[in-house]
Structure formats: C-alpha cells, structure tokens
Amino acid sequence: xxxxxxxxxxxxxxxxxxxxxxxxxxxxxxxxxxxxxxxxxxxxxxxxxxxxxxxxxxxxxxxxxxxxxxxxxxxxxxxxxxxxxxxxxxxxxxxxxxxxxxxxxxxxxxxxxxxxxxxxxxxxxxxxxxxxxxxxxxxxxxxxxxxxxxxxxxxxxxxxxxxxxxxxxxxxxxxxxxxxxxxxxxxxxxxxxxxxxxxxxxxxxxxxxxxxxxxxxxxxxxxxxxxxxxxxxxxxxxxxxxxxxxxxxxxxxxxxxxxxxxxxxxxxxxxxxxxxxxxxxxxxxxxxxxxxxxxxxxxxxxxxxxxxxxxxxxxxxxxxxxxxxxxxxxxxxxxxxxxxxxxxxxxxxxxxxxxxxxxxx
Amino acid sequence: xxxxxxxxxxxxxxxxxxxxxxxxxxxxxxxxxxxxxxxxxxxxxxxxxxxxxxxxxxxxxxxxxxxxxxxxxxxxxxxxxxxxxxxxxxxxxxxxxxxxxxxxxxxxxxxxxxxxxxxxxxxxxxxxxxxxxxxxxxxxxxxxxxxxxxxxxxxxxxxxxxxxxxxxxxxxxxxxxxxxxxxxxxxxxxxxxxxxxxxxxxxxxxxxxxxxxxxxxxxxxxxxxxxxxxxxxxxxxxxxxxxxxxxxxxxxxxxxxxxxxxxxxxxxxxxxxxxxxxxxxxxxxxxxxxxxxxxxxxxxxxxxxxxxxxxxxxxxxxxxxxxxxxxxxxxxxxxxxxxxxxxxxxxxxxxxxxxxxxxxx
Numbered sequence: 001x002x003x004x005x006x007x008x009x010x011x012x013x014x015x016x017x018x019x020x021x022x023x024x025x026x027x028x029x030x031x032x033x034x035x036x037x038x039x040x041x042x043x044x045x046x047x048x049x050x051x052x053x054x055x056x057x058x059x060x061x062x063x064x065x066x067x068x069x070x071x072x073x074x075x076x077x078x079x080x081x082x083x084x085x086x087x088x089x090x091x092x093x094x095x096x097x098x099x100x101x102x103x104x105x106x107x108x109x110x111x112x113x114x115x116x117x118x119x120x121x122x123x124x125x126x127x128x129x130x131x132x133x134x135x136x137x138x139x140x141x142x143x144x145x146x147x148x149x150x151x152x153x154x155x156x157x158x159x160x161x162x163x164x165x166x167x168x169x170x171x172x173x174x175x176x177x178x179x180x181x182x183x184x185x186x187x188x189x190x191x192x193x194x195x196x197x198x199x200x201x202x203x204x205x206x207x208x209x210x211x212x213x214x215x216x217x218x219x220x221x222x223x224x225x226x227x228x229x230x231x232x233x234x235x236x237x238x239x240x241x242x243x244x245x246x247x248x249x250x251x252x253x254x255x256x257x258x259x260x261x262x263x264x265x266x267x268x269x270x271x272x273x274x275x276x277x278x279x280x281x282x283x284x285x286x287x288x289x290x291x292x293x294x295x296x297x298x299x300x301x302x303x304x305x306x307x308x309x310x311x312x313x314x315x316x317x318x319x320x321x322x323x324x325x326x327x328x329x330x331x332x333x334x335x336x337x338x339x340x341x342x343x344x345x346x347x348x349x350x351x352x353x354x355x356x357x358x359x360x361x
Numbered sequence: 362x363x364x365x366x367x368x369x370x371x372x373x374x375x376x377x378x379x380x381x382x383x384x385x386x387x388x389x390x391x392x393x394x395x396x397x398x399x400x401x402x403x404x405x406x407x408x409x410x411x412x413x414x415x416x417x418x419x420x421x422x423x424x425x426x427x428x429x430x431x432x433x434x435x436x437x438x439x440x441x442x443x444x445x446x447x448x449x450x451x452x453x454x455x456x457x458x459x460x461x462x463x464x465x466x467x468x469x470x471x472x473x474x475x476x477x478x479x480x481x482x483x484x485x486x487x488x489x490x491x492x493x494x495x496x497x498x499x500x501x502x503x504x505x506x507x508x509x510x511x512x513x514x515x516x517x518x519x520x521x522x523x524x525x526x527x528x529x530x531x532x533x534x535x536x537x538x539x540x541x542x543x544x545x546x547x548x549x550x551x552x553x554x555x556x557x558x559x560x561x562x563x564x565x566x567x568x569x570x571x572x573x574x575x576x577x578x579x580x581x582x583x584x585x586x587x588x589x590x591x592x593x594x595x596x597x598x599x600x601x602x603x604x605x606x607x608x609x610x611x612x613x614x615x616x617x618x619x620x621x622x623x624x625x626x627x628x629x630x631x632x633x634x635x636x637x638x639x640x641x642x643x644x645x646x647x648x649x650x651x652x653x654x655x656x657x658x659x660x661x662x663x664x665x666x667x668x669x670x671x672x673x674x675x676x677x678x679x680x681x682x683x684x685x686x687x688x689x690x691x692x693x694x695x696x697x698x699x700x701x702x703x704x705x706x707x708x709x710x711x712x713x714x715x716x717x718x719x720x721x722x
Contacts, residue, residue, distance in 0.1 A: 003472060004465030012495055014469065015476050019490050022480035029455040029489035042491035044456060046510075047408035053491070055458040055506055059498040094390040095405060097416040099504045104365030104693040108375065111364060115376050119383035128390035129380050130403035130414070133504075134373055136693050137420045141498060143460045145416055145506040149407075332465040332497050 004332040011332070012038075038239060039158050040088035040224060043150070050150035052093075054085035060140040068183045071110040073202035074142070075117030081226065082146040083125055083206035084275040088224035090156040090215030093148040093208065096122060096129045101137035125208060151212045156222035156279070161240035165221070165280040167301045170210055170293065172254040173229045175200035177271025178261050193256045204275040210293055214279055217288040222279035228272040229300075230312050230324055236280065237310040246301040249317040269314065269324060365693040372693070373399075399600060400519050401449035401585060404511070411511035413454075415446035421501040429544045432471040434563035435503070436478030442587065443507040444486060444567035445636040449585035451517040451576030454509040454569065457483060457490045462498035486569060512573045517583035517640070522601035526582070526641040528662040531571055531654065533615040534590045536561035538632025539622050554617045565636040571654055575640055578649040583640035589633040590661075591673050591685055597641065598671040607662040610678040630675065630685060 003011055016037050023030055034050055035043035041054035058064055058078055069077070079096060086093040098118065102111065122129050127146065179201030182189060189197070207224070214222055221240065223232045230246065237244050248265065257264040280303055281289065290297045304313075314324040364372055377398050384391055395411055396404035402415035419425055419439055430438070440457065447454040459479065463472065483490050488507065540562030543550060550558070568585070575583055582601065584593045591607065598605050609626065618625040641664055642650065651658045665674075675685040 001469045002465065003463060003467045003469055006469055008495055008497075011469075011472070015472070015493075015495070018473060018476045019480050022477070022484045023489070024484055027484075027487050027489070029487060033489055033491060035491075037490070037492050039492075042456065042458065044489075044491065046412075047410055049408055051407075051412075051508075053456065053458055053506070053508060055460050055492065055494050055504070057460045057462055057494050057496045057502075057504065059462050059496050059502075061499075062497050095403065095414065097403065097414055097506055099416050099418045101418055101420050101502055102364060104363065106364045108362045108364055108367055108372075111372070111376070112379060115379040116383070119380050123383045123385055123388075126388050126390060128384070128388070128394060128405075129398070130394060130396075130405065131398050131400075131416065132376075133416050133418050134369055134376070135418050135420050136369075136423050137502060138422075138500065139498075141418075141420075141462055141502040143416070143418065143494075143504040145414070145458055147412075147414060147508065 008332050035089070035155060035157060040085040041091070043089065043155050050153070050155055052086055052089050052091045052148045052150065052155065053145065054082055055143060055145040056081045056085065057141060057143040066140070069202055071113040072117040075114035076121050076203050078142050078144050079118045079121050079127070079146070080204050080206050080275065082144045083127070083208060084204070084224045084226070086146055086148045087206045087208045087211035088156060088222055088277060089150070090211040090222070091148045091150050092212070093125060093127050093146050095147045096127050097145045098129060098132035099135075099143040100132065101135045101141040103138060103140070104136055125206070150215075152215055154215060156211060156215055156219060158221065158223050158236050158239040160220040161236050161242050161280040161303050163242060163303050163305050165282055165303045166286050166299045167233065167244060167246065167278070167280050167303065168286060168297055168299045169225070169229070169252075169276050169278050170207055170295050170297055171274070171276045172252055172257070172268070172296070173225055173274045173276055174257050174264060174267030174271040175254055176204060176273040177267045178257055181261070181267075189260055193260060196256050201273065204273065206275055207277045207295075210277055210295060213292045214277065214289060217292055218285045219279050219281045219289060221281070222277050225274040225276045225278050226272055228270045229278065230269050230314065231272070232278055233312050236278070237312055241308070241310050242306050243304045243310055244301060244312045245304050246312060246314045248314055248322055250298065250300045252296065252298045369693050396450070396516060396518060401446040402452070404450065404516050411514070411516055413447055413450050413452045413509045413511065413516065414506065415443055416504060416506040417442045417446065418502060418504040427501070430563055432474040433478040436475035437482050437564050439503050439505050440479045440482050440488070440507070441565050441567050441636065443505045444488070444569060445565070445585045445587070447507055447509045448567045448569045448572035449517060449583055449638060450511070451572040451583070452509045452511050453573065454486060454488050454507050456508045457488050458506045459490060459493035460496075460504040461493065462496045462502040464499060464501070465497055486567070511576075513576055515576060517572060517576055517580060519582065519584050519597050519600040521581040522597050522603050522641040522664050524603060524664050524666050526643055526664045527647050527660045528594065528605060528607065528639070528641050528664065529647060529658055529660045530586070530590070530613075530637050530639050531568055531656050531658055532635070532637045533613055533618070533629070533657070534586055534635045534637055535618050535625060535628030535630075535632040536615055537565060537634040538628045539618055542622070542628075550621055554621060557617050562634065565634065567636055568638045568656075571638055571656060574653045575638065575650060578653055579646045580640050580642045580650060582642070583638050586635040586637045586639050587633055589631045590635075590639065591630050591675065592633070593639055594673050597639070598673055602669070602671050603667050604665045604671055605662060605673045606665050607673060607675045609675055609683055611659065611661045613657065613659045
C-alpha cells in the first residue's frame with residue numbers, strides 16, 4: 001500500500017500506533033509527558049513547569065510557491081505557523097531552531113531576507129532563535145521547531161471537549177484560502193482587500209496572547225485552524241470522542257470575503273491556514289473569555305454528545321444537515337478538487353473533497 | 362551572490378550575524394541562553410537546569426541514497442545524528458520531534474520500517490518521541506529535533522579550548538566514509554569488514570554516555586565528528602580562537618581501514634559522519650577520562666597557541682607540515698572531489714578539497 005492511499009491523517013494515526021508500541025512508560029521522559037503526539041504541541045513536566053515543543057515544515061510547491069510568496073513572507077510564515085501551535089496550547093513560545101534545506105543556486109539576498117523577517121518576528125514575540133541546520137537540497141524545505149512553556153499549571157488540549165459546551169472561534173476563517181485563490185488566479189481586487197487577503201495567507205498572526213487568556217480564563221480545549229475549520233473541529237471531536245454541530249449561519253464571514261467570493265461559506269468552513277483559535281467552553285467561561293479578548297469571538301455551534309463515530313455535522317439555518325466533507329487540506333490526496341458544501345437536494349458527486357488550499361499553494 | 366559561492370560555513374556565519382542583529386538580550390529567553398548558535402546544540406537555563414536542543418536534516422540524494430540505505434537504517438540514522446549532538450554537549454537526550462516530508466507514492470511498509478527503527482533506538486536511549494509533522498514532498502527530507510538536559514551544571518562546548526591542552530578522540534574515524542566508498546563502489550570485502558563499515562556509515566552510535574563521562578571528569582571542550590576530524594577540529598579552533606596541531610602518525614587507523622583502503626589516512630582525517638567525540642583537555646583530566654571510558658581514547662595532537670587565524674596544522678612523523686585542506690563535507694560546494702592530503706613535495710593542485718563523503722551519499 002502506498003502512503004497516498006492511506007492519506008495524511010491515516011498515516012499520522014499509523015505512525016502514532018507504531019511509536020506507542022515502542023513506548024516504555026517506565027522511562028523517565030515518558031513519565032513526565034503531559035501531552036503526547038496528536039495535539040498541536042507536545043508537553044512534558046520539567047521541574048514543575050510544563051515545557052512545550054512543536055515542529056512544522058514548509059515544502060516548496062506543496063505549501064508555497066516562490067512565484068507567489070516573497071522570501072520575507074516565507075521567513076515570517078515559517079515561524080508564525082509554529083508559534084501558532086504553541087498559541088493553541090495557551091503557551092509562551094521561547095526558543096526556536098530553524099532547519100533550511102535549500103538549493104545552492106539560491107541568491108544569498110533571498111536567504112538574508114528570509115532570516116531577517118524571521119528574526120524580526122521572533123523578536124516581536126520574545127522568541128530566541130538559538131540554533132538550526134543548513135543543508136543543500138534540490139528544492140526548498142524549511143522546518144522550524146519552537147519550544148516554550150505553559151504560562152500556568154495547564155495547557156489547552158484537543159482531547160477535553162465535553163457535550164453541552166459551546167464551540168467558538170477567534171476572528172474570521174477563510175481569509176487565507178481566499179488570499180491564495182486571489183494570488184493564484186491573479187484576481188484584481190481593491191488595494192485594501194488585496195492587502196488584507198495577502199497578509200492573511202502569507203503573514204498570518206499567531207494568537208499567542210489570546211491562547212494564554214483562554215487558559216487563564218478556564219478554557220480547556222482548543223486547536224489552531226490550520227487544516228480548515230471543519231477539519232480541525234473534527235480533530236477535536238476525534239481526540240475528545242464527541243460529536244459537534246456547526247451552525248452554518250453563525251460562522252462569521254469577513255466583509256472582504258462576503259463582497260468578493262461567491263464561495264465564501266466554503267472558504268470559511270473548509271479553507272485552511274487561518275491560524276485562528278477554535279475552542280470549546282461552557283457559557284460562563286465563554287462570557288469571561290469574550291470580556292478578556294480584544295478580538296472578535298463568535299459562537300458557531302456546540303458539542304452535542306459522545307456517541308461514536310465522533311464527527312462534525314454542519315446544519316443550515318433551518319436545522320437541515322449540509323453535506324460537508326471533513327474538508328480542509330490533506331497531504332497525499334491523489335485528486336485535488338475544489339471544496340464544496342452540498343446542501344440537501346444538490347448534486348452529491350462522489351469522491352473526497354479537499355479544501356481550496358488543497359491545490360498547490 | 363549565490364549561496365554556493367559563500368559555501369555552507371560562510372552561510373552559517375552570515376545567518377548567525379543576521380540573527381544576532383535582531384537579538385534583544387533584555388528579553389527573557391535571551392537572558393537564559395547558555396550556548397547560542399554555532400555549537401552542537403543550543404543550551405539555556407530553565408529552573409536551574411540546562412536545557413539542550415538540536416536539529417538535523419537528512420536530504421535524499423544529498424545525505425543518503427535510497428539505493429544504498431534501507432528504511433530501517435535511515436530511521437536509526439536520523440535519530441542517531443541528533444542524539445550525537447546532545448552527546449557532544451555531554452547531555453541527556455529526552456524528547457524528540459520528527460518531521461517527515463515524503464512522496465505520496467512511497468510504500469507504507471517503508472515508512473513503518475523507518476518509524477520502528479527510530480522508535481527502537483529512542484527506547485534504547487531513553488528518549489520519548491512526542492510529536493512531529495507529516496508533509497507531502499517530491500523527495501524525502503527528514504528533520505528531527507532532540508531536546509534534553511545537562512547531566513550536571515555545565516555542558517561541553519566548542520569555544521573553550523586552551524593552548525597546552527591535548528586533543529583526543531574516542532574510537533576510530535574514517536570508518537563511515539570508508540563504508541560509503543565501499544557501498545558506492547560496490548567493493549567486495551569479507552563479511553565482517555563489510556558489516557563493520559556498513560554499520561559505521563548507516564547505523565552510527567551516538568557517544569551519549571561517553572559525553573556525559575567527559576563532563577563529569579572535568580572536560581570542557583568537545584564536538585562530535587560529523588564533518589570530518591580536521592574540519593571539526595577546525596570548528597573548535599575557530600570558536601575558541603586557538604590553533605591546533607594534529608600528529609598524523611598518532612591518528613588511530615582501524616584495521617578494517619588499514620587492510621582495505623590505501624587512502625586510509627585521508628579517510629581518517631577528512632571523512633565525515635563518524636559521530637565519535639573529539640575533545641581537548643589537560644593531561645590530568647585526560648588520564649581520568651581514559652580510566653573512566655570503555656572505548657579507545659587516543660591523543661592525536663595538541664592545542665598550540667592563540668595566534669590568528671585560528672586553524673589546524675597536520676604534521677607527519679618528522680614534524681613536517683602536511684598540506685591538508687580543511688576537508689570534510691561542506692554543503693553547496695560546486696565541485697565535489699575526492700579528499701587528498703598533500704605531503705611536502707607532492708602535487709598541490711589548486712581547488713577546494715572535499716571529504717569523500719562530499720560526493721552524493
């Protein structure tokens with residue numbers, strides 16, 4: 001069997017099972033593990049503090065195209081996507097390692113621009129870049145690892161959602177996917193909109209402080225939206241063993257999307273790389289969080305029950321189920337197609353649907 | 362200017378300068394940094410403990426060829442080279458993250474073999490694999506990051522060598538480069554030798570316990586031999602601002618090399634990826650270390666003075682200087698040639714000489 005047949009999430013599960021088989025829980029490091037594989041970051045106890053670590057890779061012509069992204073933007077984004085994983089744990093990012101695999105014919109100025117943008121963002125976020133690695137490669141493959149700590153005695157997790165909790169998101173989703181669509185199709189939009197969408201896709205902002213506020217105000221469950229709203233909520237459902245309902249008409253649509261993208265609902269539900277926080281909480285906790293956060297917070301649905309299989313249902317304003325595949329970006333999908341949500345009665349063509357970011361970025 | 366023109370070590374220095382320019386030493390993480398970029402691993406203080414972190418990448422057809430290496434060996438080696446960086450700091454490896462960028466057409470069984478071998482080595486070394494990342498890519502690019510801690514109040518560094526100290530190595534060098542030469546040329550050797558050389562190249566053993574013993578017995582300066590003996594000693598010289606002399610006739614040559622490779626001296630001096638420890642110490646400390654270590658320890662030269670430029674001189678048994686370029690593997694070298702050491706009077710062809718591991722691995 002080939003990797004493409006099992007798909008990204010299947011492969012992750014496969015690898016997790018293998019590693020679990022060799023785990024020796026009696027060994028010192030395993031005894032200290034608080035959050036294992038399968039969450040946004042790993043977490044372990046060290047001298048009473050929860051340490052966090054995460055890694056993310058960007059591959060040329062899979063995650064980015066050099067015909068679209070500038071080296072400054074790439075430097076920013078490489079670090080930002082890792083910072084977002086720490087944010088999704090409610091943590092404080094502290095140290096970073098950066099591994100650059102690049103072709104020798106690359107211009108030194110481009111590498112400089114990349115490093116400067118990354119170092120600038122690191123400084124803004126109080127992160128020290130303390131090491132890394134350089135290697136020659138036929139294409140650009142960049143991996144960063146960010147280490148940090150919990151701000152308190154706990155972290156946000158994917159596995160702690162409970163029936164009855166509200167589901168909420170910070171900010172707006174779909175802007176990054178819309179930005180990619182605009183850049184790839186060379187769509188001409190007004191300057192402000194174009195700039196908003198480009199930034200959303202290429203200079204995402206990790207919700208670091210927001211994640212910390214979630215923990216401080218008692219939220220237990222969160223994930224950052226990298227695969228897509230529905231896909232990432234699906235991760236929470238799987239890890240928590242719960243079902244969720246998303247009310248399509250509650251999903252906040254940014255005016256830049258509403259005005260320019262007829263497929264704005266698909267983008268908001270299935271587009272990836274927003275790096276907003278998706279979280280669950282009871283109403284009282286949610287009210288505290290809303291008062292404490294400066295950014296928009298919108299309730300988009302609720303955790304319903306614990307029946308298996310754990311999954312997400314999207315419903316329209318009448319409460320009718322909208323057929324909405326897990327969506328979101330998945331690596332190794334053989335067929336990349338536009339994402340679609342299918343309302344009852346519409347054509348329900350077979351085949352796996354991927355997020356719009358599923359196409360070569 | 363292109364990256365290939367400045368070369369790997371030039372690029373590393375260039376990037377270090379950029380990052381240093383954005384460093385805010387008043388920020389909390391920077392205040393805690395004990396060892397910054399430029400050493401085998403980064404180190405910082407956290408609640409009184411020195412934390413260590415390192416990352417290393419293996420790129421298909423640059424670091425390895427799938428026609429030579431098995432997936433088991435690749436899994437082992439990916440983790441081992443990172444463990445070796447922690448060993449070179451005298452530390453205790455604890456946690457690992459693994460980032461796999463792989464083509465979708467890869468066989469799942471191969472990925473399984475890779476993960477099993479890595480998980481097995483992790484278990485052997487008391488390391489918990491707690492996270493990672495999966496991405497589609499046209500070639501295989503694997504990055505691991507290993508985090509650990511110092512076993513005591515200090516770490517081994519590259520920057521602390523002093524004139525008058527002896528230079529010593531654990532085990533033998535050149536076996537890995539010889540293994541690569543054997544595999545690439547399909548040289549037929551007796552089974553035991555072939556197995557020794559293959560293992561040296563594809564299943565290197567990180568000197569973790571040995572590194573810890575070095576720290577415990579008072580050694581301050583060490584590096585693991587990944588670029589090549591002379592190249593790595595050169596790193597110590599640069600970081601410490603000292604000169605070093607290597608006595609060619611003292612370099613231990615393994616019998617497998619002596620019997621089968623006419624170029625055994627070149628392999629031992631310039632071959633890379635041995636993952637032995639190269640360290641400096643005064644005679645008294647060295648005597649303590651020799652008593653404590655189970656493996657061979659050989660004095661191969663001494664740190665001479667602090668005159669600039671800091672560099673390595675190789676001398677023969679008569680004390681005559683042997684022209685031996687820095688050697689070792691460098692990424693981005695345009696011309697890859699066999700390594701050569703040039704004794705006085707022999708042809709001294711111009712051009713940079715790379716280690717034998719410089720060729721496509």
